[in-house]
Amino acid sequence: MRTTHWAEVRLVKESPNTLMHVILMGPQGSGKGTQSERVRARLNLGSIATGELFREAIKSGTALGQQIQAVYDRGELVPDGLTVALVEERLDQLAGERARGSGIDGALYDGFPRTLAQADALNRVLQARGEDLTAVVVIDVPRETLVERLAGRRVCSACGRVYNIESDPPAVDGVCSACGGQLTQRADDTPGAVAKRLDLYQKETAPLVDRYEREGRVQRIDGDRSIDEVTESIVAAIRSSMAPRPARVR
């Protein structure tokens, strides 16, 4: 199984139009969004962040956006069919950008897949493209730390940069250091919605981590360290999955 995987990784690197596929997993507040931006910049990966795609749909104010908003504010999961359709659309966009020579080497999935059904759908989508997962990285953080982090999270309403009033504050209270936009608290960061989301992770997503672990794909990262240390560990983990092992590649 690993032989096939490494051979396919090599194919991905050699073929001009195929993409690498890296999944970043972890409970809410583990730092997926924070790390995604940094890791993408280091490894030339495009973003497939379902939470972000949903927030954009909500902002657009369409009927679809309003439906998503109701689910999102309750801290529940958006239906799988809709989530997968949005991901496929974004994947096509990234593949198109790569074909046009944008320099993107692959996709970093943040917040997707988070159910077994979504993972099955992603497998089908990748198989149809003749591609495979490159790496699955799971960020581990204790639950009490997650609750504290989400209570302190603030997000720029203009550019989306994420801050924390304790661990990563802006230079001026309430103002984005990057663009001067206003910082706000996410609607799903209320204590009730946070508890519900963390329980949902255990129920819906932990079984998926177990499955990827049984398949030998998971690399676990201790996320209860500084943001810089976590970034270095994630980049190293992904690079180790990208490097073909000559003895195994025929």
Ligand code: AP5
């Ligand atoms: P989404 O936006 O994906 O949110 P989430 O999974 O709930 O994850 P979070 O954004 O809460 O956490 P994060 O791990 O990104 O942490 P962050 O980097 O911000 O999804 C939102 C909603 O959309 C879902 O509830 C659902 O309704 C829907 N949805 C999304 N995907 C879906 C899917 N596939 N299927 C169905 N529905 C879906 O960090 C948190 C805080 O900690 C920040 O303040 C940050 O500054 C701080 N921090 C980060 N790292 C560190 C560190 N090392 N030390 C100290 N502080 C840190």
